Amino acid sequence: MRIQPMMVIYHQWGFQNQKKENLMSKQVAEHHLKAAEHSEHANHHHKEAAKHYSAGSHEKAAHHSLLAQGHQEHACEHCSQAAKSHVEQYGKK
Secondary structure, three states: OOOOHHHHHHHHHHHHHHHHHHHHHHHHHHHHHHHHHHHHHHHHHHHHHHHHHHOOOHHHHHHHHHHHHHHHHHHHHHHHHHHHHHHHHHOOO
């Protein structure tokens, strides 16, 4: 079978498109993992804040509460980026 020029272009485009999809999938996975990591850190700091608050150490409780809030903000940003990547990759078909 003789390969037509159009077939070569299609195969090259298909390879490049697959490469881009693999990169996008990797980025989405990384955002999900980062969101999970930040959520775990936030969970830890919330528990520490509760422990310090119960012990009457309100300054330490406030400190951990703010750290928890920061981690939760980072987790939300990664969630947003993952959702945006999902739409870019799969939403426009």
